[in-house]
Amino acid sequence: MTDTIETIATRYSCRNFKSDPLPAVDVQAIAQAALQSPSARNRQPWHFSFVTDKSLVDELDGLGLEMLKITSPESYERTMSRGGRLFYNAPAMVVISARHIDGLMSSGLDVGIATATIALAAKGLGIDSCICGLASAAGNGHETEPPYERLGIPEGYEYVVAVLLGYAAGEPNAPHAVDEGKLTFIS
Numbered sequence: 001m002t003d004t005i006e007t008i009a010t011r012y013s014c015r016n017f018k019s020d021p022l023p024a025v026d027v028q029a030i031a032q033a034a035l036q037s038p039s040a041r042n043r044q045p046w047h048f049s050f051v052t053d054k055s056l057v058d059e060l061d062g063l064g065l066e067m068l069k070i071t072s073p074e075s076y077e078r079t080m081s082r083g084g085r086l087f088y089n090a091p092a093m094v095v096i097s098a099r100h101i102d103g104l105m106s107s108g109l110d111v112g113i114a115t116a117t118i119a120l121a122a123k124g125l126g127i128d129s130c131i132c133g134l135a136s137a138a139g140n141g142h143e144t145e146p147p148y149e150r151l152g153i154p155e156g157y158e159y160v161v162a163v164l165l166g167y168a169a170g171e172p173n174a175p176h177a178v179d180e181g182k183l184t185f186i187s
């Protein structure tokens with residue numbers, strides 16, 4: 001197996017992180033990989049906010065939970081039953097914000113590709129991750145003190161998704177079972 005295929009095959013969503021910080025050099029490498037992601041017409045509709053201050057990650061976790069309780073009680077209950085941490089004690093996260101171009105379809109695909117690039121670049125460096133759609137609860141809907149400014153989210157950009165980064169506490173999960181029925185080969 002090539003390193004890339006091995007990296008893809010072993011990535012999984014980590015939901016229990018150690019508090020250990022990430023090496024700065026690895027954060028830089030993941031940031032470069034994010035910038036190298038492809039996008040439609042190379043429009044790069046994104047902004048990446050790398051948060052390595054765990055106290056800010058924890059604060060956003062609290063903000064998100066508060067918002068989730070109001071906007072999505074079912075997701076809130078599921079999160080509480082999984083340990084009550086939206087961000088699973090991650091020491092770092094990448095918040096991806098985007099400006100909408102041609103509707104969500106185009107910039108949404110671009111953000112999705114960048115999200116996967118970040119998760120796979122991290123795995124290639126031995127860093128575990130969890131893509132976290134629920135993280136948008138921490139960024140949106142707050143009437144007071146929205147974290148946009150502190151996260152460096154540019155004017156006109158919207159908080160979309162986050163990738164939690166860190167090292168797994170305990171045994172890694174098995175990667176999800178693949179469904180061969182999702183494949184068709186025409187030759």
Ligand SMILES: Cc1cc2nc3c(=O)[nH]c(=O)nc-3n(C[C@H](O)[C@H](O)[C@H](O)COP(=O)(O)O)c2cc1C
Nearest residue numbers: 011012013014015130131132133134135174175176
């Ligand atoms: C767009 C997107 C949003 C996700 N949001 C969350 C989330 O908010 N919380 C979470 O624990 N996992 C989240 N996940 C992780 C998925 O649950 C996970 O990728 C899926 O169950 C497959 O498992 P695996 O990543 O371990 O292969 C998200 C994944 C994607 C791609």
